[in-house]
Amino acid sequence: MTLARRTTVLLVLAAVVAGAATLDLSIGYDLASFLPEPADPGQRLLVERLGQVSGADAVYVVLPEASEAATEAVAADLRALPLARRVLPEPDVLEPNLIPLPIWRKRLLLQDLPAGEDAWREVLEARLADSALADSDAALEMIAADPLLASVSALERMAPARDLFGNGDRRLLLIVPAAAMFDIGAHAELLADVRRTLGRHGFDDPRLYGSGVYSVDLQARTQQEAKLFSLLATVALALLLFWHFRAPAAVVAAGAPMLAGAAAGLGVSSLVYEQVHGIALAFGFTLLGVAVDYPLHALSHRSNPGAVWATLRLGVGSTLIAYSVFLVGGAAGLQQLGVFALSGLAVAALATAWLTAGTARSALPPTTGRAAPAGDTVLRLWPWVVVATAAALPLAARGPFLDDLDALTPIPRETLATDAELRRQVGTNNMRHVAATRAADLEAALRLTEAAAARLDDALLAGELEAHRSISPLLPSRSRQSERMDGIRQFLAGGGIRAGAFAHAAAELSFGGDAFLPFHDDAVAFERSPEWLSVDDLLNHPELASLTGLYVLDTSAGWMSLTFLSGITDHDAVADRLNGLDGVQLVDLVEASRTLVVDLRNRISILLTAALSAAGVALWLLTRDRRRSVWLLGNVAAALAVSACLGVWLRGGLSPFDLMALALVAGLSLDYGLFHSRTPADPADALETEAAVLICALSSFVVFALLAFSRIPVLAGIGQTVAAGVAAAYFLTRFGRYPKPGT
Amino acid sequence: MARQPDAGRVGRVVAAALALSAALPAAADETAWKRLADLRFPREERVAFAERHLNRLLRAPAEQRGELWLTSDGIAVMRVHAPRLEERRIEGDRLVLRRPHRRQTDAGDRDVALDNGTERRRKLDRDRGAHLVLAIILDVLSGDVSELRRRFDSTLTSLHQSAEGHAWEIQLVPRDSRLRRELVSVRLRGAGRRLAFLHLSRGAKNWREIRLLFPARGDESVN
Numbered sequence: 001m002t003l004a005r006r007t008t009v010l011l012v013l014a015a016v017v018a019g020a021a022t023l024d025l026s027i028g029y030d031l032a033s034f035l036p037e038p039a040d041p042g043q044r045l046l047v048e049r050l051g052q053v054s055g056a057d058a059v060y061v062v063l064p065e066a067s068e069a070a071t072e073a074v075a076a077d078l079r080a081l082p083l084a085r086r087v088l089p090e091p092d093v094l095e096p097n098l099i100p101l102p103i104w105r106k107r108l109l110l111q112d113l114p115a116g117e118d119a120w121r122e123v124l125e126a127r128l129a130d131s132a133l134a135d136s137d138a139a140l141e142m143i144a145a146d147p148l149l150a151s152v153s154a155l156e157r158m159a160p161a162r163d164l165f166g167n168g169d170r171r172l173l174l175i176v177p178a179a180a181m182f183d184i185g186a187h188a189e190l191l192a193d194v195r196r197t198l199g200r201h202g203f204d205d206p207r208l209y210g211s212g213v214y215s216v217d218l219q220a221r222t223q224q225e226a227k228l229f230s231l232l233a234t235v236a237l238a239l240l241l242f243w244h245f246r247a248p249a250a251v252v253a254a255g256a257p258m259l260a261g262a263a264a265g266l267g268v269s270s271l272v273y274e275q276v277h278g279i280a281l282a283f284g285f286t287l288l289g290v291a292v293d294y295p296l297h298a299l300s301h302r303s304n305p306g307a308v309w310a311t312l313r314l315g316v317g318s319t320l321i322a323y324s325v326f327l328v329g330g331a332a333g334l335q336q337l338g339v340f341a342l343s344g345l346a347v348a349a350l351a352t353a354w355l356t357a358g359t360a361r362s363a364l365p366p367t368t369g370r371a372a373p374a375g376d377t378v379l380r381l382w383p384w385v386v387v388a389t390a391a392a393l394p395l396a397a398r399g400p401f402l403d404d405l406d407a408l409t410p411i412p413r414e415t416l417a418t419d420a421e422l423r424r425q426v427g428t429n430n431m432r433h434v435a436a437t438r439a440a441d442l443e444a445a446l447r448l449t450e451a452a453a454a455r456l457d458d459a460l461l462a463g464e465l466e467a468h469r470s471i472s473p474l475l476p477s478r479s480r481q482s483e484r485m486d487g488i489r490q491f492l493a494g495g496g497i498r499a500g501a502f503a504h505a506a507a508e509l510s511f512g513g514d515a516f517l518p519f520h521d522d523a524v525a526f527e528r529s530p531e532w533l534s535v536d537d538l539l540n541h542p543e544l545a546s547l548t549g550l551y552v553l554d555t556s557a558g559w560m561s562l563t564f565l566s567g568i569t570d571h572d573a574v575a576d577r578l579n580g581l582d583g584v585q586l587v588d589l590v591e592a593s594r595t596l597v598v599d600l601r602n603r604i605s606i607l608l609t610a611a612l613s614a615a616g617v618a619l620w621l622l623t624r625d626r627r628r629s630v631w632l633l634g635n636v637a638a639a640l641a642v643s644a645c646l647g648v649w650l651r652g653g654l655s656p657f658d659l660m661a662l663a664l665v666a667g668l669s670l671d672y673g674l675f676h677s678r679t680p681a682d683p684a685d686a687l688e689t690e691a692a693v694l695i696c697a698l699s700s701f702v703v704f705a706l707l708a709f710s711r712i713p714v715l716a717g718i719g720q721t722v723a724a725g726v727a728a729a730y731f732l733t734r735f736g737r738y739p740k741p742g743t
Numbered sequence: 744m745a746r747q748p749d750a751g752r753v754g755r756v757v758a759a760a761l762a763l764s765a766a767l768p769a770a771a772d773e774t775a776w777k778r779l780a781d782l783r784f785p786r787e788e789r790v791a792f793a794e795r796h797l798n799r800l801l802r803a804p805a806e807q808r809g810e811l812w813l814t815s816d817g818i819a820v821m822r823v824h825a826p827r828l829e830e831r832r833i834e835g836d837r838l839v840l841r842r843p844h845r846r847q848t849d850a851g852d853r854d855v856a857l858d859n860g861t862e863r864r865r866k867l868d869r870d871r872g873a874h875l876v877l878a879i880i881l882d883v884l885s886g887d888v889s890e891l892r893r894r895f896d897s898t899l900t901s902l903h904q905s906a907e908g909h910a911w912e913i914q915l916v917p918r919d920s921r922l923r924r925e926l927v928s929v930r931l932r933g934a935g936r937r938l939a940f941l942h943l944s945r946g947a948k949n950w951r952e953i954r955l956l957f958p959a960r961g962d963e964s965v966n
Contacts, residue, residue, distance in 0.1 A: 125827045126842065128805050132796045132951065133831070133838065140800055509826075515800035 006355050007253040010260050018263035021270045028275040042585070042592030043599075045436045045560070058088075059175040059194065060209040060422045070201065071171045077197045078175060083190035085546035088174040088426075089165045090155075096142050099151045100544050102537035103474070108526050109481040109533050110473065111150035113491050114501075121505040123148060128509050145518035157473040158547055165426065172422060176546060177212055184219050187212040209419045214411050218712070225710050233703040240702060241296075244695045250299055253355055258291045261348030268343035269336060276340075277333045283660045284340030286718070290319060290667035291348035293696040297675065298356040300692035303684035308692075309353070311678045314622055315671045316349040321618040322611035322666065334607070377679055379631040383736040384638035387728070391641035400644050401601055402653030432590045433571070435468070435563040438583050442535055442552070445559040445583075446477035452563055452584050455577040464574050466567025471551035474538065481532055488523050496520045597656065604659040612636060612666060628677050635732045636669040643725035651717055661718040665725030668700055669733070676733040697730035775899035775913045776888050779931070782938045783886025784813045792821070796951040811884075811955075819881045833881045879915075879929060880953070883938060894918060895929070908935020 001009075061078075063071055078087045096104055103110070114120045127143050146152075165172045175194065179186030191213060198206040241251040265284055269276045294312060301308040323345065326338030435452050439445040449470050456468040476484070494500040497520040498513070506515065538548040553560040565586075568574055575586045612633065620629040643665050647654050654662075675693045680686035704726065707719030784790070789812040795804040809823040819833040832839040882891050891897075895915040902910035915929040925945065932940040942952040 122827075128801075129807065129823065129827065129829055129842075131798055131800055132794065132805070132807065133840070140798060144800060510801045510803045510805045512800060512802040 002249075003253050003355070004249040007249065007256045010256045010351055010355060011252075014256070014260040014263040017260075017267045021263065021266040025266065025270045026275040027281065028277050040592070040595075042587040042589065043596050045434065045562075045585075045587050045589070045592065057211040059177060059191065059212055060419070061173040061175065061194065061198070062207040062209070062418075062422070063171045063173065063198075063203060064207075065169070066171045066203075068171070071173065074198060074201045074203070075173055077201070078173065078194065081190065081193045081197065083178050083186055083193065084175050085178040086174075086176040088159060088176070090159055096138070096145060099155070100541050102533065102541055102544070103151050103154060106531060106533040106537070107146055107148075107151040107154075108488055108523060109476060109484050110154045111148050112484060113148070113487045117501040117504050120501050121508065124502075124505050124509050124511065128511070141518070144516055145522060147516055147519055154473040158469065172426065174426065176550075178546070179212075184215050188216045188219070191216055207418075209415065209422055214415075218411075222712055222715065225712050225715060229707050229710060229715075232706050236702045236706065237699050240695065240699055244691070245299065254292070254295045254299060256355060257295050257348040257351040258288060260351040261288050261291045261344035261346075264347035265340040265344030269340050272339055273336055276336055280333050280336035280340055284337055284344065286660060286664055287323060287337070287341040287667070288344045288348065289664050289700065289722075290671060291345055291352075292699060293668070293671050294349055294352040295355060296696045296699065297692045298352050300695065301685065301688045303688060304681055307681050307685055308689075311674050312349070312352075314619070315674045316345065317622065318615040318618045318670060318674075319667050320345055322615040322670075323663075325607050325611040325614055331603070334603075377677055377737050379627060379677055379737045381631060381634065381736075384631070384634040384732050387732060388634065388638035388641045391638065391645040394645055395641065395648060398648060400648055400654050401598075402651065402655050402658075432588060433565040433568050433574075434587045434589060435470075435565060435578060436585050436587050437561040437563070437581075438558060438585075439561075440558045442554075442559045442561075443478050445552070445561040446472070446475065447479060448581060448583050449561040449563060450477055450480060451581055452578060455581070456563065456565070456574070459574050459577050462573070464568065464570040464577075465565050466569075468563050468565045470563035471548065471561060474544070475533060475535060475548070475552070478532060485527075485530055488527055492520075492523055492527055496523060601654075601656050601659060604656055608659060608663055608666070611663070615666075615670060631677060631736070632670060632673040635673045635729060635736060636666050638732055639665055639669040639725045639729035642728035643721050646724040647717065647721055650720055651713070654721075655714070655717065657714050658717050658721050661721035662725065664722055665729065668696075668722075668726055669729035672697060672729050673733045676737055693730070693734070697726055700726045701730075775897035776892055778899060778911060779883060779888045779891070779897070779913060780886050781936050782883055782931075782933065784884045786813050786815045788812060791956040793954045793956065794821075794823075794951070795954075798949050813884045817885060819884050821880075879943065880941070883931070883941070891915065894922060908937070910934045 061074075063074065066074075075087045075089075078084055114123050124147065127147050127149075130149075131140060131143055142149075142152075165174075175190070177187060177190050179190060191208065194208065195206060198204075237255075238251050241254050242248065245251060245254075262285060265288065266281075269280070269284075294316070297308050297312055320342055323338060323341045326334050326341065328335075435456070437445050437448045437452060439448055450472050453468065453470060453472050456465065459465050460468070491502070495503060497503060497506065497516045502516075503513075507513075535548065535552060538544040551562050553562070565574065571586075571588075578584050578586050615636075616629055616633045619632055620626060623629060640662055643662060644654055644658075647658050651658075672693050675689050678689065680689055701723050704719045704722035708716055708723055710716045710719060789810045791810050792808070794807045794809075797804045807823045808825045809821060811819065811821040813819055821831045821833075823829045823831070828842070830841040832841070879891065882888055894917060896918055898914045898916075900912045900914070902912060904910070911933060913931045915931070917923045917926055917928075927944045927946060929944075930940075930942040931938060932942075937957055938955055939957070940952065940954050942950065944950040
């Protein structure tokens with residue numbers, strides 16, 4: 001079978017496998033599957049919320065020059081969108097029929113009844129003033145049935161004040177998405193709906209902010225850039241390979257094993273896992289980059305095709321051993337990455353062997369050029385020692401890692417500045433601090449939340465924070481509800497509205513004797529057949545479910561109730577106040593996410609070091625050549641150091657993405673080193689080896705050097721890292737050895 | 744023998760009388776609107792008021808006292824001093840109510856005093872009665888009577904000469920029958936260019952009145 005036919009068969013098979021795998025493939029976005037085991041309560045909270053909490057960040061809609069009426073019309077339409085959980089500010093509720101039914105029916109459980117005549121007078125004075133304004137029948141009905149306005153105030157305390165949402169110059173709407181934090185597809189759908197809705201209201205060029213908006217934009221830009229750079233890379237690679245092989249069939253054949261490997265990676269992953277993480281796929285393809293070299297080596301060696309396989313097997317084997325470290329990486333996402341890369345690499349190697357077997361390569365023209373000297377190869381140790389030391393010194397002095405991942409964001413500075421201003425305006429920028437309450441059951445969690453609220457009120461009075469918000473106003477603990485029920489019984493036993501403190505205060509303020517009869521009647525009915533307010537009442541209500549879901553969480557380890565703190569001026573003082581409440585932790589979400597990134601990076605670094613060590617041991621066992629093994633690993637280390645040094649110099653440090661790119665650099669460096677250190681059988685073999693390694697290095701360098709010009713910092717970083725690593729590895733291994741004279 | 748009336752002359756007199764009677768309310772109407780427009784308050788000038796209201800929850804009228812003024816950006820502010828402090832700001836179709844009181848906290852078992860008070864905003868288009876009342880106050884304070892003219896018939900009655908000028912009373916009656924269900928009538932009383940009293944009636948046991956307590960000053964005759 002000719003090379004062209006084998007290539008066609010391979011590509012068809014790859015297409016079939018990839019197609020079948022895609023049919024069954026479910027891609028996940030839960031970043032938690034890549035993160036290390038949480039080390040503290042803050043990290044634990046972050047990891048638990050990452051995948052399951054929806055609407056992690058609101059979409060901020062800015063409407064310039066909009067009237068209040070126009071803004072409310074837009075908000076009403078946005079609320080009808082299926083992917084919008086809440087739209088703030090929410091409408092005022094001053095009529096009983098506009099208050100969610102569970103809250104209205106069980107309003108007596110939402111607030112303590114005032115104790116004594118003075119307290120009742122204070123409440124009723126406020127209702128007297130309300131009645132002066134609320135001369136609609138519905139509003140008077142509400143005052144009569146809920147003199148504490150417990151239902152209204154519970155709802156009001158769950159949302160930012162309306163006046164924070166701007167005026168006619170610039171009005172602001174906040175959309176809390178229904179989609180999960182990393183479901184970019186759903187976010188994109190929501191944003192398209194939002195833009196369409198705004199367009200219908202005459203806002204043709206809406207300004208939207210929020211991390212969901214940036215993720216969608218970034219994904220679109222990344223896809224755009226990926227397409228552009230893929231096209232450029234394909235053209236450049238095709239020209240390069242054509243220049244090298246001078247046969248179109250070889251150009252296509254060179255790409256076939258990697259495509260077959262990618263298809264196999266997809267197939268195996270979809271068979272093994274119900275859901276494959278997007279990151280595992282993205283970096284799986286990156287790690288597969290090393291497989292491009294396999295057909296290049298095999299196709300370049302025409303004089304003695306069998307000779308190359310000993311080295312190639314060594315390369316494939318050591319890379320497989322290195323990548324298998326990901327299988328024991330300790331995180332499901334990393335394991336998926338390992339499965340994808342290992343199956344892909346193995347199949348790419350097998351595909352290369354089958355593709356280039358027998359007479360398939362007979363159509364290729366011979367490699368031409370000046371004959372290279374053949375014979376034993378002497379390996380110099382000093383070049384990589386010098387380069388590795390020179391590159392490692394600045395790394396050690398400055399620290400190789402980038403902790404501020406914000407530096408990688410491609411979002412324009414002006415957008416970020418407006419974003420920060422909007423968050424400051426509505427008080428969401430301070431939402432980095434959370435008092436997380438955990439307990440085995442919901443009742444215990446709610447009681448702890450109430451206890452924490454009492455202490456946080458003290459902090460409020462002491463000026464240590466500006467506000468705190470929890471589920472407590474809307475969902476008191478059962479014990480608090482029970483206390484309030486006792487209060488209702490006492491109130492009724494004392495005569496209700498007809499005698500005692502209430503009656504005196506009401507009479508003094510000119511209220512009629514029966515003015516609050518609806519309140520009294522409801523209290524009597526409630527006393528006869530009390531109904532507790534439960535979390536299911538809220539979760540089963542369409543308007544309250546999303547709000548409730550932001551504050552209480554049913555986790556695998558019990559219930560979690562969150563109290564969001566804003567405007568903390570004295571973190572330590574607030575933390576001290578919460579001390580002693582077993583199960584309540586003050587969490588700094590920003591700090592927790594920073595430490596999570598640090599832990600993730602440390603984990604990847606450890607894995608890479610382990611992978612390199614495993615490859616070194618494998619090489620030594622397979623070759624029994626200690627000098628060669630040390631030389632190979634030394635060159636890999638030097639190439640990694642150069643690459644890392646460049647990353648620190650260009651981008652201020654290495655991100656977790658750069659570390660994955662370094663894994664590819666290690667694989668490629670090993671490949672170049674293996675071929676440069678092998679002893680050629682004859683001058684033709686030596687010439688073909690030189691040419692093969694050169695074309696391998698050139699092709700990788702061209703592809704990743706192009707990517708280095710991407711406007712997306714993460715892509716550019718990967719491009720710079722791999723291109724620099726490839727160049728360093730090629731030159732180090734090419735000039736770090738010489739043929740032994742006289743052999 | 745008494746002369747028989749000339750049928751033609753009588754007809755002309757009746758016709759003239761009818762024409763005159765038809766013209767009279769129109770003339771009175773214009774004067775009433777002009778008078779209302781002249782009541783415009785100087786911005787930021789504060790006037791004490793006493794407000795009484797009665798509704799179905801009350802057995803006797805309740806009174807509040809405070810001061811009101813129109814801000815430089817056209818917002819009517821009513822600050823109630825007694826029986827308890829509160830501030831109402833009428834911003835277009837919104838009422839912003841601010842009470843520097845105490846509020847119940849999440850802890851639920853005690854109150855926390857807040858410097859900035861609690862604020863409640865009401866959109867008034869759902870609450871037609873309250874909207875009308877507040878719109879009238881705002882329109883009268885700002886001297887913009889175009890909306891009132893559109894919705895009400897007015898009648899001006901001259902009363903007597905007082906130290907403050909010529910006393911007058913204007914009655915506004917909603918033109919629309921649906922509107923009449925929300926608000927039966929509005930009576931405004933004053934002297935010269937000063938409004939002294941505003942009474943809004945929604946029925947026998949549902950009304951609200953505001954008395955403005957200007958400091959005494961010289962006569963401002965109205966031409």
